[in-house]
Amino acid sequence: MKALKSLxxxxxxxxxxxxxxxxxxxxxxxxxxxxxxxxxxxxxxKVETVNVSKVYSIFLEAESRKEAEMKAEEMCKRLLAxxxxxxxxxxxxxxx
Amino acid sequence: MKALKSLxxxxxxxxxxxxxxxxxxxxxxxxxxxxxxxxxxxxxxKVETVNVSKVYSIFLEAESRKEAEMKAEEMCKRLLAxxxxxxxxxxxxxxx
Numbered sequence: 001m002k003a004l005k006s007l008x009x010x011x012x013x014x015x016x017x018x019x020x021x022x023x024x025x026x027x028x029x030x031x032x033x034x035x036x037x038x039x040x041x042x043x044x045x046k047v048e049t050v051n052v053s054k055v056y057s058i059f060l061e062a063e064s065r066k067e068a069e070m071k072a073e074e075m076c077k078r079l080l081a082x083x084x085x086x087x088x089x090x091x092x093x094x095x096x
Numbered sequence: 097m098k099a100l101k102s103l104x105x106x107x108x109x110x111x112x113x114x115x116x117x118x119x120x121x122x123x124x125x126x127x128x129x130x131x132x133x134x135x136x137x138x139x140x141x142k143v144e145t146v147n148v149s150k151v152y153s154i155f156l157e158a159e160s161r162k163e164a165e166m167k168a169e170e171m172c173k174r175l176l177a178x179x180x181x182x183x184x185x186x187x188x189x190x191x192x
Contacts, residue, residue, distance in 0.1 A: 053153065
């Protein structure tokens with residue numbers, strides 16, 4: 001009886017893959033991008049701007065897609081992106 | 097007549113946006129990913145692995161989509177990716 005009750009109230013967590021891209025806001029200097037552009041031009045490629053951004057691939061447990069989205073948003077604000085200089089965007093996939 | 101001839105042989109370059117993602121091959125240690133995973137867990141998120149990769153957004157002039165693809169492949173091999181430890185993939189969009 002106890003076992004059944006605990007089964008009944010257990011919440012099954014799903015596993016989601018987040019891909020969070022953090023890039024510099026326009027107007028902020030991107031030394032790595034500038035160096036890459038210069039080197040590519042020196043190698044003979046007709047390259048204009050190069051912007052470098054970072055992608056975090058994260059496996060996260062959450063109860064629903066909605067919760068995973070909320071957590072991704074929070075993670076960006078609390079740790080991954082700097083609000084004064086970074087933009088962020090993310091996609092979420094449910095793990096099979 | 098000369099002008100017409102030069103017009104006839106001129107090749108118009110197109111502008112393409114490349115998005116090249118460079119990530120570590122599986123099995124290589126990713127200290128930035130490990131630190132991010134630890135910090136996210138300390139903040140209360142049930143996160144497993146975190147992998148960090150880099151995205152280069154490049155505006156490139158090329159004569160055709162085929163040429164842009166060939167150049168993107170070359171850029172990865174010659175500069176952007178280290179064949180012993182990196183995987184790479186890219187998408188190409190024609191600029192409007």
